[in-house]
Amino acid sequence: MRRHRGYINLGLGACVAVASAAMATDAPSVHVYNWYDYIGPTTLHDFKRDSGIEPVYDTFDSAEVLEGKLLTSRSGYDVVVASNYSLPTLIQAGALAPLPRDRLPGWKNLDDGLLGKLADNDPGNRYAVPYLWGTNGIGYNIDKVRAALGDNAPVDSWDLVFKEENLARLGECGVAMLDSPSEMLPVALHYLGLPPNSTDAEDYRKAEALLLKLRPHIAYFNSSKFISDLSNGNICVAVGWSGAMLEAKTNAEQAGNGVKIAYSLPKEGAPVWFDTLVLLKDAPHPAQGLAFIDYLLRPEVIAPVTEHLSYPNGNRAATALLNAATRDNLAVYPPASAMATLFTLEPLPKATERVRTRVWSKVKNGQ
Known part of the structure; x- marks a missing residue:
C-alpha cells in the first residue's frame, strides 16, 4: 500500500549522510529499503548511536517497484518494509528468510490480535514483523457533508459513498477515491455482500455495475491529490487511508x-x-538486519514513529508511551468492536487480476 505524506521528512537528508558514511568506513552496516518518508526523523541516527551499526537507507514509492527489485535480482538489501498484500508473493518466491524469534527479544511486545490478522498473509507469522498499520475508510468534511445530507448523514457506513442518492448530493461538493483496483474493488465487493478477495468473474461484474452507476458523481480517482483537496475544502469526501485522512x-x-x-x-x-519488516533470504548482513528489526520492536523506539506519522504500530508495549491524543484517537487505534470487522486483502491469480484491471479501466473511464 502506498502511504503518501505531503511534506519532506527532514530525517531523509540525514539518511543520505549516514549511507555515505557507511560506504566510506569499514563499520558494520545494514541495508534498509522502505517507503518514502516512512520513519521517524531521528530513528536511523539513534539506531547508529545505540548499536554502532551504520544504516544504509533507500526508499521507494510503489509496491510494484519493491516487488520488481526483490523478485528479479539480488537487491543487496537486508531489511525491507513490505506490505502484507505482497507477503504471499514474496514467500512463495523464496525471497524471505524465516525470522528466528530467539534473536528478536522484542517479539514479546507485539499485539497478538494484530499478529492473528497478519497471519492471513503470513501463516504462522514466520516471515514478517508488523511495523505500522492502518485501515481504509472515509475522510469527510463535517460541515459540507451535513449541509448535503443533514444531521443524520450515514457517516459511519459505506452507504455514504455507495448509495447513489447519497453520492449524487455529495458529488456537488466533490468526492474522490483511491486510484487502486486492489483496494477499491474489494471494498465494493464487501459492500455487496461478496468476498472481498473473490476470484469469481461474475462478482466483479456486479462490482463494476455498482461503480459505473456511481461514476458520474465521483470527481476523480487519485491516491495522493485527495489529501490536500480535503484539507483545503476542495472536496468533501474521500475514500482512502486512515493516516492520510x-x-x-x-x-x-x-x-x-x-x-x-x-x-x-x-x-x-x-x-x-x-x-x-522482513529479512531477505539473500541478505548480505543478516545479523545486522535482525538487530535493526529488533531495535524497531523497542517500545521507546516505535512510539515516536507513530507520533510522527499518525499510523499505529503493532507494539502493544508502546501504547502507554504515546500521547493521550494519539492513544485515545479511535481513528488511529480503532476499538475492539471495529477491529473485529476488518479484513485483509490478498494477491489474486493472474486471471483474476486481469479481470480486475479491465473492470477498473471501465470504471475510471465511465464506460
Whole structure:
C-alpha cells in the first residue's frame, strides 16, 4: 500500500549522510529499503548511536517497484518494509528468510490480535514483523457533508459513498477515491455482500455495475491529490487511508482555514493493512538486519514513529508511551468492536487480476 505524506521528512537528508558514511568506513552496516518518508526523523541516527551499526537507507514509492527489485535480482538489501498484500508473493518466491524469534527479544511486545490478522498473509507469522498499520475508510468534511445530507448523514457506513442518492448530493461538493483496483474493488465487493478477495468473474461484474452507476458523481480517482483537496475544502469526501485522512485534518487545523475533517471506519467492515519488516533470504548482513528489526520492536523506539506519522504500530508495549491524543484517537487505534470487522486483502491469480484491471479501466473511464 502506498502511504503518501505531503511534506519532506527532514530525517531523509540525514539518511543520505549516514549511507555515505557507511560506504566510506569499514563499520558494520545494514541495508534498509522502505517507503518514502516512512520513519521517524531521528530513528536511523539513534539506531547508529545505540548499536554502532551504520544504516544504509533507500526508499521507494510503489509496491510494484519493491516487488520488481526483490523478485528479479539480488537487491543487496537486508531489511525491507513490505506490505502484507505482497507477503504471499514474496514467500512463495523464496525471497524471505524465516525470522528466528530467539534473536528478536522484542517479539514479546507485539499485539497478538494484530499478529492473528497478519497471519492471513503470513501463516504462522514466520516471515514478517508488523511495523505500522492502518485501515481504509472515509475522510469527510463535517460541515459540507451535513449541509448535503443533514444531521443524520450515514457517516459511519459505506452507504455514504455507495448509495447513489447519497453520492449524487455529495458529488456537488466533490468526492474522490483511491486510484487502486486492489483496494477499491474489494471494498465494493464487501459492500455487496461478496468476498472481498473473490476470484469469481461474475462478482466483479456486479462490482463494476455498482461503480459505473456511481461514476458520474465521483470527481476523480487519485491516491495522493485527495489529501490536500480535503484539507483545503476542495472536496468533501474521500475514500482512502486512515493516516492520510489524519494528515488532511492536521493540515487544515494548522492552516486555520475553518475546514473540519473527520475519519470514519464504516461499521460494515473495511480493509486493514500492515507494513511489515522482513529479512531477505539473500541478505548480505543478516545479523545486522535482525538487530535493526529488533531495535524497531523497542517500545521507546516505535512510539515516536507513530507520533510522527499518525499510523499505529503493532507494539502493544508502546501504547502507554504515546500521547493521550494519539492513544485515545479511535481513528488511529480503532476499538475492539471495529477491529473485529476488518479484513485483509490478498494477491489474486493472474486471471483474476486481469479481470480486475479491465473492470477498473471501465470504471475510471465511465464506460
